[in-house]
Amino acid sequence: MQSPSITAALALALLTAGCAASSHQTRPTDLGTPTTSGALRAAATTPGPVKLTRIVAADWAVDRSGLINLDHPTAEAHGLEDGEEPIQIYAYAIEHPTRGRFLVDTGVAAAFRDADTAPVSSLVASAMNLEKLEVHVDTAEWLAANGPLAGVFLTHIHLDHIMGLPDVPDAVPVYTGPGESEASAFLNMFTQGTTDALVGDIELQTWRFEPDPDGALHGVLDIFGDGTVFALYVPGHTPGSTAFLVRTPEGPALLVGDACHTDWGWDHGVEPGTFNNDLDGAARSLKRLQALAATIPGLTVHLGHQPHTVETAAVRRSLTP
Numbered sequence: 001m002q003s004p005s006i007t008a009a010l011a012l013a014l015l016t017a018g019c020a021a022s023s024h025q026t027r028p029t030d031l032g033t034p035t036t037s038g039a040l041r042a043a044a045t046t047p048g049p050v051k052l053t054r055i056v057a058a059d060w061a062v063d064r065s066g067l068i069n070l071d072h073p074t075a076e077a078h079g080l081e082d083g084e085e086p087i088q089i090y091a092y093a094i095e096h097p098t099r100g101r102f103l104v105d106t107g108v109a110a111a112f113r114d115a116d117t118a119p120v121s122s123l124v125a126s127a128m129n130l131e132k133l134e135v136h137v138d139t140a141e142w143l144a145a146n147g148p149l150a151g152v153f154l155t156h157i158h159l160d161h162i163m164g165l166p167d168v169p170d171a172v173p174v175y176t177g178p179g180e181s182e183a184s185a186f187l188n189m190f191t192q193g194t195t196d197a198l199v200g201d202i203e204l205q206t207w208r209f210e211p212d213p214d215g216a217l218h219g220v221l222d223i224f225g226d227g228t229v230f231a232l233y234v235p236g237h238t239p240g241s242t243a244f245l246v247r248t249p250e251g252p253a254l255l256v257g258d259a260c261h262t263d264w265g266w267d268h269g270v271e272p273g274t275f276n277n278d279l280d281g282a283a284r285s286l287k288r289l290q291a292l293a294a295t296i297p298g299l300t301v302h303l304g305h306q307p308h309t310v311e312t313a314a315v316r317r318s319l320t321p
């Protein structure tokens, strides 16, 4: 049994940047062509060829104060208080007609089905509230049923987004935002070993973002160079946090990652809370992302850890002062 203060510190460590999130080598990737938010917006107006599937890997629960900035005036005005918030862990499958199948984030590895085999220390398991983790589909069984991967795109490398990596073959390239594994702060000294264990021998490849000439985002990459899947640089929650826009036959879909974990947070324009590396940066990136999202007709928004229940029009209304 951990003392509450140690458990709280560890929980924070798990979901914020640390002395180094991981000790892994990274190298900049050649994948992805710098483009503009204007080009992304123009492309998003027509349906695309990429099949998108959301995989609900697990149900879970964590502290609301980590997921939503409870000190934000809007949260205070609504009387939002701390407590356990039910969330889910997702992965998304992207099937490109010629480039193959990719995962955005990784779901949950089979080893996490049993607390005794989970590849994390008991300290970390306790701080992560792993006893509340209810796995629906593990990454090994999903891959066995759906076939091999051409790559994995990580929104960031917090533990709840790389829990499926042990089930991903080492040869599969894994892409992440710049500065993710090098992010430094004190608390991650507790979790670096766990992060390293999950990442295994995989070399992380980092996106080469360049400033968005249109100024709407920090950077935009056209991942395959054909205008079908875009990486959006949204630093703040972590230094390399990345969102993705996917053009599907049903219309554009935005995977925001933990730029916004919750339905309430998106609906009310309130950034994540204590799980952020940089609260102000997270707030700025969420504003920019929501402003962009509001200009894309028919956009389906997929949040970090909860289903999205409001229409884009409602988001637009909530952004109107």
Ligand SMILES: [Zn+2]
Pocket (backbone or CB within 6 Å): 158, 160, 161, 258, 304, 305
């Ligand atoms: Zn997360």
